[in-house]
Amino acid sequence: MSKFVVNTVAREDQGKGASRRLRREGLVPGVVYGGDKRKKPVAISMQNRELVKLIEDEKFFSSILTLKNGDSEDQVIIKDLQRHPAKNQVLHADFQRITKSNKISISVPLQFVNFEQSAVAKAAAKFAVEANVVEVLCLPENLPETLTVDLSAVEAGQIMHLSDIETPEGVEIAALRRGADHDQGIGYVYSPRGAKK
Secondary structure: OOOOEEEEEEOOOOOHHHHHHHHHOOEEEEEEEEOOOOOOOEEEEEEHHHHHHHHOOHHHHHOOEEEEEOOEEEEEEEEEEEEOOOOOOEEEEEEEEOOOOOOEEEEEEEEEEOHHHOHHHHOOOEEEEOOOEEEEEEOHHHOOOOEEEEOOOOOOOOEEEHHHOEOOOOEEEHHHHHOHHHOOEEEEEEOOOOOOO
């Protein structure tokens, strides 16, 4: 199901001292929680170098991941990742287990397409992106890799909103559930200075 596999080890020792010790050994402390009510949160650790390599792919953050712990596997999504401000090091990672029947809330990348086919692009206008990702709500099986925003019909000065994003069946944009006043802008058309109107 997942192209991303995170190898982990359950850990008993917790707290700041234990976390510092793990980091000195090249490990990342983390926790996995949620999913089936019978499953308790589990403190885990993973290799920093393996995790750093995985997070180089931006799709890691919007994908269902396989968390391996010995012989057991959990399907999870990443909920929080704390990075060191200067070093190539992850300080802590939180994973949420998923189930087939429960919707997940996750950020998905936006892909803006077809601007060059619009009339305004031919008139030297540009498009400024204001949001690269959007939070969606869906069942795990409906999770899209990206969401597309078609710009082929945009007009001069137009602002694109969350409601302009094409969503597949079963996928909702989380902010729009809160009402029309949460339909924020995700990008806009503008004319560069000196361009002919």
